Amino acid sequence: MAAKANGEACGECGGRTYLIERRGDLASARVCPCSEACPVCGGRGHILVEKEGTFSKKVGARTYEVLQPCMCTLRRKRVALFNDVQMPGVMAHASFDNYRAFNEAQDRGRGVAMHFAHQYVKGDTAKNKGYVLSGPVGTGKTHLLAATLGHLVLEMGVRSRYVEISLPPTTRARR
Numbered sequence: 001m002a003a004k005a006n007g008e009a010c011g012e013c014g015g016r017t018y019l020i021e022r023r024g025d026l027a028s029a030r031v032c033p034c035s036e037a038c039p040v041c042g043g044r045g046h047i048l049v050e051k052e053g054t055f056s057k058k059v060g061a062r063t064y065e066v067l068q069p070c071m072c073t074l075r076r077k078r079v080a081l082f083n084d085v086q087m088p089g090v091m092a093h094a095s096f097d098n099y100r101a102f103n104e105a106q107d108r109g110r111g112v113a114m115h116f117a118h119q120y121v122k123g124d125t126a127k128n129k130g131y132v133l134s135g136p137v138g139t140g141k142t143h144l145l146a147a148t149l150g151h152l153v154l155e156m157g158v159r160s161r162y163v164e165i166s167l168p169p170t171t172r173a174r175r
């Protein structure tokens with residue numbers, strides 16, 4: 001749309017193409033109005049991509065076209081995936097960009113979370129070992145977790161779930 005045509009990032013989503021808002025108790029995502037109409041596929045939802053492959057030695061390399069889901073289809077799927085995460089509504093606006101680190105430990109925590117999110121390889125369970133943040137209440141652990149989930153789901157299409165687990169007092173005492 002106009003916002004994109006003149007090279008400016010959309011004021012609503014900042015160019016992310018989706019919005020995350022609080023809806024009741026949960027964080028909810030939707031496609032930003034700036035990206036609802038797709039200029040790439042014209043609303044068809046898929047695009048033809050030219051590929052090259054060698055099927056026989058005699059003929060050699062040939063180009064052929066395959067139908068691929070357009071980015072707008074992926075975006076819609078990821079938004080739907082995000083709405084299955086069940087992230088608490090208070091975390092709707094948590095991102096790595098707006099995380100405030102007030103000390104070195106918090107800065108390190110952000111580094112760990114960002115590294116995990118950006119190095120994540122979809123489907124590679126051996127590589128994606130996760131991370132543990134520990135610290136007092138109010139230091140931004142949930143913020144970093146929410147930012148990580150948002151990145152994995154909306155930027156990479158990873159199916160995720162926000163689950164809160166409280167250890168019973170006896171277990172806690174033994175640790």
Ligand SMILES: [Zn+2]
Nearest residue numbers: 010013032034
């Ligand atoms: Zn937008």
Ligand SMILES: [Zn+2]
Nearest residue numbers: 038041070072
């Ligand atoms: Zn499209």
